[in-house]
Amino acid sequence: MAEGKENAGREPVLIVKDVTARFGDNVLFEKVGFQVRRGEIFAIAGESGCGKSTLLKIMIGLLKPASGTVWMEGVNVTGAGEEQMRRIRSGMGVLFQSGALFGSMTLGENVALPLREYTDLPAPWIDRVVRAKLAMVNLGGLEDRYPAELSGGMQKRAGLARAMALDPGILFFDEPFSGLDPVTSAELEVLIRRIRSAVGSTMIMVSHDLPSLFNLADRIILLDRGARGILAEGDPREMKRDAVDGRVARFLHRAVPDEKPEEVGK
Numbered sequence: 001m002a003e004g005k006e007n008a009g010r011e012p013v014l015i016v017k018d019v020t021a022r023f024g025d026n027v028l029f030e031k032v033g034f035q036v037r038r039g040e041i042f043a044i045a046g047e048s049g050c051g052k053s054t055l056l057k058i059m060i061g062l063l064k065p066a067s068g069t070v071w072m073e074g075v076n077v078t079g080a081g082e083e084q085m086r087r088i089r090s091g092m093g094v095l096f097q098s099g100a101l102f103g104s105m106t107l108g109e110n111v112a113l114p115l116r117e118y119t120d121l122p123a124p125w126i127d128r129v130v131r132a133k134l135a136m137v138n139l140g141g142l143e144d145r146y147p148a149e150l151s152g153g154m155q156k157r158a159g160l161a162r163a164m165a166l167d168p169g170i171l172f173f174d175e176p177f178s179g180l181d182p183v184t185s186a187e188l189e190v191l192i193r194r195i196r197s198a199v200g201s202t203m204i205m206v207s208h209d210l211p212s213l214f215n216l217a218d219r220i221i222l223l224d225r226g227a228r229g230i231l232a233e234g235d236p237r238e239m240k241r242d243a244v245d246g247r248v249a250r251f252l253h254r255a256v257p258d259e260k261p262e263e264v265g266k
Contacts, residue, residue: 010037013170013202014059019068021054028054029228031068034221038169041196041203041216043236046223047251052206053097055223056174059204060094061085072170090118093163097175100159101147107134107158108143114165133161136198137191153184157191164195171195173205177212189215210252214240222248 012035020030028051036042044052057063059070061077070077075088093114101110111130115121121129134140137157147155156176163171176192177185189212196203207213213220213236220239224231224247232239232248243249 010039012036013038013073014204015069015071016055016059017069017071019055019058019070020066021051021058021063022066027066027228028225029223032223032229033068034230034233036202036204038202039196039200040218041192041205043205043207043213043217043220044223045207045213045220045236045251047208047225050223050225052208052223053174056172056204056206060092060172061088086118090114090166091168092170092172093166093168094172095156095159095163095174095176097178101155101162103147106144106146107139107150107161110147110158111162111165114162118166129165133164134158136164136195137161151184152179153181153188156180156188160191160195164199164201167199168201170202170204173203173207175206175208177207177209182211185209185212192216222251 014036016035017033018031019033021028032055044055046052054063058065059072059077061080065078069079072088073091075084077085077088080088101107102113105113108127108130111133112126115126115129119126130143131140134143137160139154139157139161142150142154147158150158160176173192176188180188192203193216195201205212205217217236219234220236221233222231222239223229226247231245232243236252239248240252243252
């Protein structure tokens with residue numbers, strides 16, 4: 001992918017170093033390490049139960065690892081205090097698997113939440129930003145709708161608008177294509193590429209969805225529960241072509257299209 005080649009020489013914005021996740025006596029993964037470069041789409045892949053979402057929660061500071069460190073834009077996330085974490089979170093956006101919208105709030109109120117929490121913008125400016133972010137995800141004019149009135153794909157897009165509210169340098173996606181039909185997934189892929197092209201955000205995606213990995217990711221790491229760590233890292237298309245390890249080959253050689261979908265409408 002062209003973007004991946006362009007990002008090859010860029011500085012890392014996130015560094016995961018020797019991270020271990022343990023729950024009681026159960027070691028989910030150990031000594032995991034990788035770097036994410038500015039402006040790339042980086043994916044964490046693997047079968048269910050390998051620790052993908054746990055790793056994401058460690059990276060964004062929701063969980064503490066048993067050992068190891070995470071550095072984001074030069075700041076130690078794993079060692080950050082409450083005030084420092086507040087500054088870190090103002091520079092990142094997160095799209096959770098379900099969209100995580102508050103059902104009692106309108107779309108506009110949901111998107112406005114981080115702006116009210118992390119900025120001193122006056123209400124008219126917040127309204128302008130909210131409308132602009134919803135328009136970016138093709139939900140313009142739906143500010144007064146409630147999440148229950150929307151389809152699953154529209155809720156994901158609204159969650160993405162909220163994640164982008166503060167113009168973060170890093171966006172995290174937790175299984176963004178889960179529960180979506182192929183057409184809606186293709187629309188979301190197009191939207192994610194457009195956003196990366198328009199604003200240049202670094203994107204870190206947790207997914208076991210092969211089409212999205214091949215269509216979007218510049219690089220991936222493949223986690224494996226049995227190995228308790230990373231089996232392989234690289235361009236997913238090259239990994240599929242050159243896989244030697246049987247576990248990597250089995251994961252990447254399921255029947256999925258290798259080509260990106262054409263851009264589709266709203």
